[in-house]
Amino acid sequence: MQTIRQLDLLRTGIAELRAEGARIALVPTMGALHAGHMALIEAAKRPGTRVVASIFVNPKQFGPDEDLARYPRKEQADSRMLAAAGCDLLWMPPVEVMYPEGFATNISVSGVSDGLDGAARPGHFDGVATVVAKLLNQVRPDIAWFGEKDFQQLAVIRRMVADLDFGIEIAGIPTQREDDGLALSSRNVYLDEDERARAVALPRALGVAARAIGKGGDAETALAAARASLAAAGFELDYLTLVDAGTLAEGGDPARPRRLLAAARMGSTRLIDNVAVDPIEQG
Numbered sequence: 471m472q473t474i475r476q477l478d479l480l481r482t483g484i485a486e487l488r489a490e491g492a493r494i495a496l497v498p499t500m501g502a503l504h505a506g507h508m509a510l511i512e513a514a515k516r517p518g519t520r521v522v523a524s525i526f527v528n529p530k531q532f533g534p535d536e537d538l539a540r541y542p543r544k545e546q547a548d549s550r551m552l553a554a555a556g557c558d559l560l561w562m563p564p565v566e567v568m569y570p571e572g573f574a575t576n577i578s579v580s581g582v583s584d585g586l587d588g589a590a591r592p593g594h595f596d597g598v599a600t601v602v603a604k605l606l607n608q609v610r611p612d613i614a615w616f617g618e619k620d621f622q623q624l625a626v627i628r629r630m631v632a633d634l635d636f637g638i639e640i641a642g643i644p645t646q647r648e649d650d651g652l653a654l655s656s657r658n659v660y661l662d663e664d665e666r667a668r669a670v671a672l673p674r675a676l677g678v679a680a681r682a683i684g685k686g687g688d689a690e691t692a693l694a695a696a697r698a699s700l701a702a703a704g705f706e707l708d709y710l711t712l713v714d715a716g717t718l719a720e721g722g723d724p725a726r727p728r729r730l731l732a733a734a735r736m737g738s739t740r741l742i743d744n745v746a747v748d749p750i751e752q753g
């Protein structure tokens with residue numbers, strides 16, 4: 471696996487892969503890789519496709535009081551994992567290559583970015599959209615892969631790519647989970663043993679509520695029960711919301727796919743998760 475940190479070398483590296491007639495798949499990450507990222511690499515590996523992963527801890531998507539400084543950085547271990555997984559090229563630009571002096575552009579995707587994490591973390595999705603647009607322009611892949619764990623992020627990226635005519639396929643894979651159901655996340659390392667044990671309440675509460683709503687149960691009652699069980703486990707809730715799976719509009723239409731999205735703090739660690747709510751057959 472080639473590791474590249476400069477834009478001109480990236481262009482050469484990508485041109486070489488293209489010269490073989492390969493399709494290019496991009497897996498953008500912020501490093502601190504875990505099995506969830508490896509599932510993205512696996513999904514991206516298809517016959518005739520070369521896989522490019524990027525590692526860039528994007529300062530523009532962290533708020534001033536967020537965990538940019540302590541965000542886990544594990545360059546060497548990440549690089550070994552990617553090479554072992556069959557990644558062909560690792561794009562790891564330094565911050566001054568991504569945002570050279572004078573950088574002044576901001577991409578803002580209104581609507582899907584506004585509520586939920588967008589409301590809780592002002593500017594976060596502008597930072598995500600801006601860096602993903604840059605990564606897509608730098609690598610120019612045919613397809614880019616993202617996890618459904620960051621469900622709102624995926625919706626923001628899909629909207630941006632459609633609106634700006636990138637002509638790149640955006641593919642999502644289901645959230646990867648620990649055996650007890652906790653969604654894999656680079657931030658799980660912040661949890662101490664006791665917090666880790668209690669954190670499982672998040673996927674459990676979401677699962678119970680999603681099943682109840684999918685069977686036609688009253689959504690408000692199901693959400694209230696989920697809020698109570700999260701509080702009992704020691705979570706401080708940012709939001710727990712039922713939305714349309716496509717537009718993220720609150721409530722959604724019971725006949726269409728919906729999603730239950732949550733963000734909650736366990737101690738100083740903010741976790742997010744989401745689950746699908748089955749459409750209810752209208753009769």
Ligand code: PAF
Nearest residue numbers: 498499500528598601620
């Ligand atoms: O999901 C992530 O790891 C990041 O938000 C992304 C998409 C790599 C952009 O920095």
